[in-house]
Amino acid sequence: MKTPKRDFAQVAFDIYQKVIGETPAQPKESPTVVRARKGGLKGGSARAKALTAEQRAEIAKVAAAARWKKSRN
Numbered sequence: 001m002k003t004p005k006r007d008f009a010q011v012a013f014d015i016y017q018k019v020i021g022e023t024p025a026q027p028k029e030s031p032t033v034v035r036a037r038k039g040g041l042k043g044g045s046a047r048a049k050a051l052t053a054e055q056r057a058e059i060a061k062v063a064a065a066a067r068w069k070k071s072r073n
Helices: 008-020 031-050 053-072
Strands: none
Touching: none
């Protein structure tokens, strides 16, 4: 999980909480976010196993063409 950007006041408040002995409240991830992340982590490898070599090659060609087109503009 990426750490969100925080301004000076938020950082100061966190330091204040640590000094007085309180722990800052950590946001909890919803079950939906947890499930989505779990599926996303295994999605690419599962898709690669399901594709044939020809299908993977065609997808790679399309992706390479899109990257080259993007860099020229």
